Amino acid sequence: MMITTSQKEQFHRDGYLVLRGFVPPGDVETLLARSKALLQDFKLEDHPLTRFTTGDEGGNGHIGDAYFLESGDKIRYFLEEDAVADGQLTRPKNMAVNKIGHALHELDPAFRKVTLENDRMRDLVRSLQFHRDPVALQSMVITKQPQIVGEHNDSINQYTDPPSALGFWIALEKCTASNGALSFLPGSHLTTPITKRFVRLPGGGTGFEPLVSQELAAQVAARSKAASDSYVLETCEPGDLVLIHGSVLHKSERNTSDKTRFAYTFHMIESGATYDGKNWLQPTPTMPFSRILV
Numbered sequence: 001m002m003i004t005t006s007q008k009e010q011f012h013r014d015g016y017l018v019l020r021g022f023v024p025p026g027d028v029e030t031l032l033a034r035s036k037a038l039l040q041d042f043k044l045e046d047h048p049l050t051r052f053t054t055g056d057e058g059g060n061g062h063i064g065d066a067y068f069l070e071s072g073d074k075i076r077y078f079l080e081e082d083a084v085a086d087g088q089l090t091r092p093k094n095m096a097v098n099k100i101g102h103a104l105h106e107l108d109p110a111f112r113k114v115t116l117e118n119d120r121m122r123d124l125v126r127s128l129q130f131h132r133d134p135v136a137l138q139s140m141v142i143t144k145q146p147q148i149v150g151e152h153n154d155s156i157n158q159y160t161d162p163p164s165a166l167g168f169w170i171a172l173e174k175c176t177a178s179n180g181a182l183s184f185l186p187g188s189h190l191t192t193p194i195t196k197r198f199v200r201l202p203g204g205g206t207g208f209e210p211l212v213s214q215e216l217a218a219q220v221a222a223r224s225k226a227a228s229d230s231y232v233l234e235t236c237e238p239g240d241l242v243l244i245h246g247s248v249l250h251k252s253e254r255n256t257s258d259k260t261r262f263a264y265t266f267h268m269i270e271s272g273a274t275y276d277g278k279n280w281l282q283p284t285p286t287m288p289f290s291r292i293l294v
Ligand SMILES: O=C(O)CCC(=O)C(=O)O
Pocket: 142, 144, 149, 154, 167, 169, 180, 182, 244, 250, 251, 252, 263, 265
């Protein structure tokens, strides 16, 4: 068994679980070096200077453009909100990128090895018993420049019916209170319905589709705001893995330090749940979602 019964109970009670040192140091070093090499390889000439935000502030017009929408089977670069002015970068490119995504786990051998070709990962998934036959999608390196990642739950983005998203978030560097470690509202997965989903809009671009009445959405938002003092900060060491239930509320604050905070994250969903055409990220004939337990 990769995790103990009490860890499994903790995951079901809190909606997340930190597994210390899950990824061995050598693999962490490889992923970090690979992330930095990808940033070096990043060619501004091919880039439409797309910006990307997460959470409620995600309504800016750039998010839905083709560079983003066609990135599900590619390795692409998403920039900080304020890294671009007048079509030019305002800082060196390795400090301008906040995410690299979304098919690292398929296309890059180092990320593939940790995600899809990893017996420890399979053992963990089996012993957690969260999914029957999971597939992986939407991998990202989050470099965590000074941006805030607003409070959210992930099933908004990896929406299935019934909800089945499970996040895997691996610290590649030390994560502290000052460089934007994640924090969680324990147990919120049990009380927080998925109030909306992030979709491709029929007329082009992306937006949020409500899943509950406005009244209920407002109640849920007010409840989570009232609980904002109850968030638990989870500092991490490189190699720590955090399992994130698709309904648990979590966020990260601004990185106010002079240190980066690289993390690698991907998601799993249940292959038997309905994953429909409204989701922005779609499997393709040449890149279907890979099964984990093969
Ligand atoms: O790394 C972050 O700051 C946010 C990550 C997150 O929300 C996620 O991986 O689901």
